[in-house]
Amino acid sequence: MHEFVELLSRTDPTVFQNLIGEEQRQREGVELIPSENYTYPEVLAVLGSVFTNKYSEGYPGRRYYGGQKYTDAVEILARERACEVFRAEHANVQPLSGSPMNQAVYLGLLEPGDTILAMDLSHGGHLTHGAPVSHMGRLFNFVRYKTDPSDGSFDYDAIRKLALEHKPRLVLTGYTSYPRDLDYAAFKAIADEVGALTMCDASHYAGMVAGGVMANPLDHGFDVMTTTSHKSLRGPRGGMILCKKEHAAKIDKSVFPGLQGGPHMNVIAGIAITMGKALQPEFREYAAQVLKNAKAMAEAFLGHGGALVTGGTDNHMLVLDTEKSFGINGKNAEEILDAVGITTNKQIIPDDPNPPLKPSGIRIGTPAATTRGMQEQEAALLADWMTEALTHPEDTTLHEVIHRKVQILCSRFPVPGIQ
Ligand SMILES: *Cc1c(COP(=O)(O)O)cnc(C)c1O
Numbered sequence: 001m002h003e004f005v006e007l008l009s010r011t012d013p014t015v016f017q018n019l020i021g022e023e024q025r026q027r028e029g030v031e032l033i034p035s036e037n038y039t040y041p042e043v044l045a046v047l048g049s050v051f052t053n054k055y056s057e058g059y060p061g062r063r064y065y066g067g068q069k070y071t072d073a074v075e076i077l078a079r080e081r082a083c084e085v086f087r088a089e090h091a092n093v094q095p096l097s098g099s100p101m102n103q104a105v106y107l108g109l110l111e112p113g114d115t116i117l118a119m120d121l122s123h124g125g126h127l128t129h130g131a132p133v134s135h136m137g138r139l140f141n142f143v144r145y146k147t148d149p150s151d152g153s154f155d156y157d158a159i160r161k162l163a164l165e166h167k168p169r170l171v172l173t174g175y176t177s178y179p180r181d182l183d184y185a186a187f188k189a190i191a192d193e194v195g196a197l198t199m200c201d202a203s204h205y206a207g208m209v210a211g212g213v214m215a216n217p218l219d220h221g222f223d224v225m226t227t228t229s230h231k232s233l234r235g236p237r238g239g240m241i242l243c244k245k246e247h248a249a250k251i252d253k254s255v256f257p258g259l260q261g262g263p264h265m266n267v268i269a270g271i272a273i274t275m276g277k278a279l280q281p282e283f284r285e286y287a288a289q290v291l292k293n294a295k296a297m298a299e300a301f302l303g304h305g306g307a308l309v310t311g312g313t314d315n316h317m318l319v320l321d322t323e324k325s326f327g328i329n330g331k332n333a334e335e336i337l338d339a340v341g342i343t344t345n346k347q348i349i350p351d352d353p354n355p356p357l358k359p360s361g362i363r364i365g366t367p368a369a370t371t372r373g374m375q376e377q378e379a380a381l382l383a384d385w386m387t388e389a390l391t392h393p394e395d396t397t398l399h400e401v402i403h404r405k406v407q408i409l410c411s412r413f414p415v416p417g418i419q
Helices: 001-012 014-026 041-047 069-086 098-109 156-166 186-195 206-210 245-259 267-280 281-302 322-326 331-341 368-370 375-392 396-411
Strands: 091-093 117-120 140-143 170-174 198-200 224-226 238-245 317-321 345-347 363-365
Touching: 001 014, 014 396, 041 267, 069 224, 069 238, 069 267, 091 245, 098 198, 098 224, 098 238, 098 245, 117 156, 156 186, 170 186, 170 363, 206 224, 206 317, 224 281, 238 245, 245 363, 267 281, 281 317, 281 368, 281 375, 317 322, 317 368, 322 331, 322 363, 322 375, 331 345, 331 375, 331 396, 368 375, 375 396
Parallel strands: 117 140, 117 170, 170 198, 198 224
Antiparallel strands: 091 238, 224 238, 317 363, 345 363
16 A cells, blocks of 8 residues: 555645645544544555456346456455344445435335435434435425424324324434434334334444444344444445345345446445454444443533533434534534544534524534544543633634644544554
């Protein structure tokens, strides 16, 4: 790898400079965006490997091009390991990322115009769960459920009422910004009552499911679970669909040739490695630590009088209401934290009165910092520093001091894959 980077520095210094800049940014700052992570050095190696040269349209054993001895082997391995990790009957590892993965499920199992019951965007659902700006919102009739405004919990009676009224073909759960686990048995019971299929988009927290610290929707009879491979799972950027055997043929046809052409075999090799790692005992420790760090951070914020959506966390993520906590919007909070070397992202909160580009909160997650080896002590320290910076939004001298402390902390926790 190294000699090629050296080659790049001579042949295209402009791209090289940006690569080095990004590497330095990742090394010297704390990454708290809950959907980000540092992938394994072995995954970085295969991503930049000759697997990227190969066209492999089709599936192992039935491809449209020759020369598939090694690509077949690596895709079979990725699928088998994914099934083992998630106790699934079938796995498709070809979706190019999370959004096409969800599209493939809707288009494979439903007809355009069908009704899907899904989680409202401002309450934690993803764009692909029927937000009006997503093309999926044009193709399917999404009916959205919300969380209980008093405490952020799921009101399963209200969801059941919506299901009885709208008779969805698919009941969809899973989220992109919600700090609690889900009651899959309750969702399954609602879906069964109206004869709907069940799908969980576990993109954010599949690493926690794999590591055994959060519930697995497939253990509760869900038809389909989807997940990105690059978030808490620590893999390359990609998507996976896990499903019951009875849906396997429809799902596979929907991904290819329905929606996509050639799969990215370098990514699939990376998914095989990632699933292999997820089967190791160390991964269970990692997932448990991600959770402990999030809880330590939540406790520290609450100790400083911070307002967390739902009052805490049961997963890898916190949603901090910065308006309520510090009187500043999420955009300003994100910028102040950027200035002290801590990366988070602005986040709409349930029924946010503020517009999406200046929402009321930020989202904070622990998967990446945990990958560096940070533990509860560091997590609490980070929450202290964030509180200090956000309590004094104008004090740039203080921000400089905190930034220095962040850099010193980071120097003690090297990023895997960055020298
Ligand atoms: C991240 C995410 C996606 C989309 O993944 P992309 O790879 O960004 O397309 C889909 N669903 C959920 C719940 C997510 O968190």
